[in-house]
Amino acid sequence: MNALTPFGPLRARATVRSFSLATAALLLGLLLLAVLPRTVVAQGANAEDPEASPVWQQLRTSLFQQRPIATGDDSQIGLEAPVRAEDAAIVPISVSTRFEQTPERNVRKLWLVIDNNPSPVGAVFTFTPDSGKADIETRVRVDAYTHVRAIAELNTGELMMSTRFVKASGGCSAPPGKDQAAAMATLGKMRFRVDGDVRARQPVLAQLMISHPNNSGLVMDQLTRHFTPAHFVRRIEVSYAGKPILTAEVDFSISENPNFRFYFVPEGEGELRAEVVDTNDLRFDTAVRLQPGS
Numbered sequence: 001m002n003a004l005t006p007f008g009p010l011r012a013r014a015t016v017r018s019f020s021l022a023t024a025a026l027l028l029g030l031l032l033l034a035v036l037p038r039t040v041v042a043q044g045a046n047a048e049d050p051e052a053s054p055v056w057q058q059l060r061t062s063l064f065q066q067r068p069i070a071t072g073d074d075s076q077i078g079l080e081a082p083v084r085a086e087d088a089a090i091v092p093i094s095v096s097t098r099f100e101q102t103p104e105r106n107v108r109k110l111w112l113v114i115d116n117n118p119s120p121v122g123a124v125f126t127f128t129p130d131s132g133k134a135d136i137e138t139r140v141r142v143d144a145y146t147h148v149r150a151i152a153e154l155n156t157g158e159l160m161m162s163t164r165f166v167k168a169s170g171g172c173s174a175p176p177g178k179d180q181a182a183a184m185a186t187l188g189k190m191r192f193r194v195d196g197d198v199r200a201r202q203p204v205l206a207q208l209m210i211s212h213p214n215n216s217g218l219v220m221d222q223l224t225r226h227f228t229p230a231h232f233v234r235r236i237e238v239s240y241a242g243k244p245i246l247t248a249e250v251d252f253s254i255s256e257n258p259n260f261r262f263y264f265v266p267e268g269e270g271e272l273r274a275e276v277v278d279t280n281d282l283r284f285d286t287a288v289r290l291q292p293g294s
Helices: 021-035 038-045 054-064 180-185
Strands: 077-080 091-097 107-114 121-127 136-140 146-154 159-166 190-194 204-210 233-240 243-250 259-264 270-278 283-290
Touching: 054 107, 054 146, 077 146, 077 159, 091 107, 091 146, 107 136, 121 136, 190 270, 190 283, 204 233, 204 270, 233 259, 243 259
Parallel strands: none
Antiparallel strands: 077 091, 091 136, 107 121, 107 146, 121 243, 136 259, 146 159, 190 204, 204 259, 233 243, 233 270, 270 283
8 A cells, every 4th residue: 555645634833842852962962063163163074084073072972971882883773875965955864773673672762963064963863662663764954064973772772873974065054945935835734655555563664744944044035134033843753543653853954844754563553643843832733544454
């Protein structure tokens, strides 16, 4: 079955967001890049050694202290990114783990770090055993030549990282793909796509598409010479049959019209639901009901 739902129901209302560790990580990234001299950041972009990045060294200590992080083993976690991006505002990123999510061993959190972006911690994803696979695909903005990292934390406490160097620049300040009025007209509209046959107790690949300008606050209107205010998706929660599948704390490093591909494991008939909150405290949701085959 290949199911593509129409735009789901849209609701917008004020909401109070709790301050989480993931949110703290995003704010920390902004702070670190603000206090580090730009010359230091630029030097880090040219480093052959990913560990030499000054931004990463600060983030590593703040987020993980002295905990060991396994690197260089793509048999456990893989990161795919273009060496040179065609469009710095829409850089495809794919993170895949080489083992299934089980109660005994699973990826609990996944950090997506783009060292030389204005907000280096682009996303923090939280998975559950019901995710099936702790894989994620999305599109990001890249503001300068940079190391891109995926750091996975397992329920066992293990940390593992995969790194790629991406050549791109200007993505966070690039003009949007359509004008602001057109973007606001479809603000918050969402749809799910579910690929292949949906079978019970088997990982199913799904895609969530969100219509949102994801304004970074770094784009200048060429007519008014004013910066477009920051307004972007902040939190995403996906569930199936009432059980959490994926939670994401994200920032403006995620491209305009955020798009995520992920897995989930349906036990039986249920509703695949997504709830999204942006920085203006607007909430949007959509859902599709699925009947898995045997």
